Amino acid sequence: xxxxxxxxxxxxxxxxxxxxxxxxxxxxxxxxxxxxxxxxxxxxxxxxxxxxxxxxxxxxxxxxxxxxxxxxxxxxxxxxxxxxxxxxxxxxxxxxxxxxxxxxxxxxxxxxxxxxxxxxxxxxxxxxxxxxxxxxxxxxxxxxxxxxxxxxxxxxxxxxxxxxxxxxxxxxxxxxxxxxxxxxxxxxxxxxxxxxxxxxxxxxxxxxxxxxxxxxxxxxxxxxxxxxxxxxxxxxxxxxxxxxxxxxxxxxxxxxxxxxxxxxxxxxxxxxxxxxxxxxxxxxxxxxxxxxxxxxxxxxxxxxxxxxxxxxxxxxxxxxxxxxxxxxxxxxxxxxxxxxxxxxxxxxxxxx
Ligand SMILES: Cc1ncc(COP(=O)(O)O)c(C=O)c1O
Numbered sequence: 593x594x595x596x597x598x599x600x601x602x603x604x605x606x607x608x609x610x611x612x613x614x615x616x617x618x619x620x621x622x623x624x625x626x627x628x629x630x631x632x633x634x635x636x637x638x639x640x641x642x643x644x645x646x647x648x649x650x651x652x653x654x655x656x657x658x659x660x661x662x663x664x665x666x667x668x669x670x671x672x673x674x675x676x677x678x679x680x681x682x683x684x685x686x687x688x689x690x691x692x693x694x695x696x697x698x699x700x701x702x703x704x705x706x707x708x709x710x711x712x713x714x715x716x717x718x719x720x721x722x723x724x725x726x727x728x729x730x731x732x733x734x735x736x737x738x739x740x741x742x743x744x745x746x747x748x749x750x751x752x753x754x755x756x757x758x759x760x761x762x763x764x765x766x767x768x769x770x771x772x773x774x775x776x777x778x779x780x781x782x783x784x785x786x787x788x789x790x791x792x793x794x795x796x797x798x799x800x801x802x803x804x805x806x807x808x809x810x811x812x813x814x815x816x817x818x819x820x821x822x823x824x825x826x827x828x829x830x831x832x833x834x835x836x837x838x839x840x841x842x843x844x845x846x847x848x849x850x851x852x853x854x855x856x857x858x859x860x861x862x863x864x865x866x867x868x869x870x871x872x873x874x875x876x877x878x879x880x881x882x883x884x885x886x887x888x889x890x891x892x893x894x895x896x897x898x899x900x901x902x903x904x905x906x907x908x909x910x911x912x913x914x915x916x917x918x919x920x921x922x923x924x925x926x927x928x929x930x931x932x933x934x935x936x937x938x939x940x941x942x943x944x
Pocket of ligand 1: 601666667668669670694727738740741742743761763764782931
């Protein structure tokens with residue numbers, strides 16, 4: 593039996609993608625060679641990189657709008673540093689919204705290179721909501737936010753209005769919902785949620801915001817260096833890039849972000865309805881800020897914990913334990929999660 597995989601990341605990927613990826617490891621494009629033993633500069637792999645880049649822009653609806661797409665390494669965590677390196681002027685300042693652990697890690701790195709104004713924070717409430725009504729400063733090099741807070745289960749529905757470049761960490765909800773992507777100047781995301789295996793990071797950047805800081809940037813941290821080499825300044829993570837391309841193809845074949853958004857809404861609704869209906873459970877995040885990707889919830893009666901844990905494990909559910917900073921449970925229901933698996937969980941909650 594295949595498990596119902598609710599892991600937060602790395603996480604579930606479409607079965608069809610896994611099958612194609614396995615075949616490519618054995619025999620890529622009928623070459624009688626593995627994808628992971630050919631040159632990244634071979635025509636076959638260059639075509640993969642080009643296709644992946646093109647699918648990103650196509651799915652986001654931002655083709656021919658002055659954006660470059662990069663597949664880098666170092667995870668989203670390295671972007672916490674690369675963003676200020678590339679956008680913070682010497683003696684400059686940036687504005688950050690502090691909505692969770694990952695935002696605060698991004699803030700820590702940015703402070704290495706300049707002033708950081710934290711526009712608002714929900715830290716005092718253990719990040720169970722998205723701040724509203726804050727003032728966005730105008731004298732900043734860029735504004736940074738995190739669209740989905742993987743650990744706390746909150747998701748931004750509105751984004752800061754600003755004339756400064758808008759930067760967003762979309763690691764845990766990229767390609768999950770329709771957004772006007774042209775409102776963002778730099779988007780980054782570790783692949784290992786909605787895109788592929790860990791090992792590559794997607795960066796989508798508006799070219800015109802780069803090269804303005806007056807800083808000397810180490811080559812590996814310089815977006816312009818990576819753009820000029822089509823993400824092949826050094827050896828790219830060939831397997832994660834290939835699997836990302838397959839996942840993007842899968843998403844396109846489903847009908848793109850519009851279709852997956854509807855499926856994601858339905859899955860989240862099914863689970864939140866049970867959480868709100870069942871007196872044994874309560875949601876961890878404020879209702880209006882709930883995430884459609886990471887559903888965090890708690891038992892109201894701890895004496896039921898043993899029974900509940902036994903039931904979901906017995907049903908083949910994997911990865912449901914909450915992050916230690918929230919406790920309880922977290923059901924990560926990313927793009928590839930079928931609604932049938934969510935129904936299995938809901939049925940168990942109902943039975944408790
Ligand atoms: C929203 C968000 N940002 C950043 C990260 C860090 O990503 P990485 O492990 O790829 O550095 C994560 C990891 O879960 C995340 O969920």
